[in-house]
Amino acid sequence: MTHPDWDTVYLADTRPPWDIGRPQPAFLRLAEEGLLSGHVLDAGCGTGEHALLAAAHGADAVGADVSATAIARARAKAAERGLTARFEVADALDLGKLGLTFDTVIDSGLFHVFDDPDRARYVASLASVLEPGSTCYLMCFSDLQPGTEGPRRVRKDELIAAFADGWTVADITADEFLVNSVFAGGKAQAWRAIIRRE
Secondary structure: OOOOOHHHHHHOOOOOOOOOOOOOHHHHHHHHOOOOOOEEEEEOOOOOHHHHHHHHOOOEEEEEEOOHHHHHHHHHHHHHHOOOEEEEEOOHHHHHHHOOOEEEEEEEOOHHHOOHHHHHHHHHHHHHHEEEEEEEEEEEEEOOOOOOOOOOOEOHHHHHHHOOOOEEEEEEEEEEEEOOOOOHHHEEEEEEEEEEEO
8 A cells, every 4th residue: 555655744834634733522532531541552643632632641651653753743742741651653554563562542543544455454453562451442534424535434344344353343433523624614524433452
């Protein structure tokens, strides 16, 4: 699969659509419910809002992203806010190289960037850093989003199939991503999933 040059995306004059400068409401709710705790990984963390959210709620948080530019911004935010979170340049398809395991993984808009072969690699990569009983909270672009603009749409059954081996998909619920004005009203349809490692 040919991936975008993620550093170029973050160096552009405008923020990428997903970089809204604050956590997505769905993950804010999880933090307020005490569900972003223990050792937390924000996979594909971008500029770090969700890892920083977890850290602000007492988690030992790590953010990983393939873009060195995004990671530099995340580290700067952590310093500005006085939060202790670790940010690493890392490929989400090879998270085992971090040498860490986690109780919780956050995926806000990463799953849907992968084609089918890389999707399978990503799920295996997640499995390599999650202990049995740990949880992945995932939000991805939904097939309920009209039109063709934006990333590939994901169907519920695709999520279930991707996490069929060694996982339990506990819940998939329709939700919304906030985006910076790419779509009408600054929102895009999403699936929010709770997936547990067996």
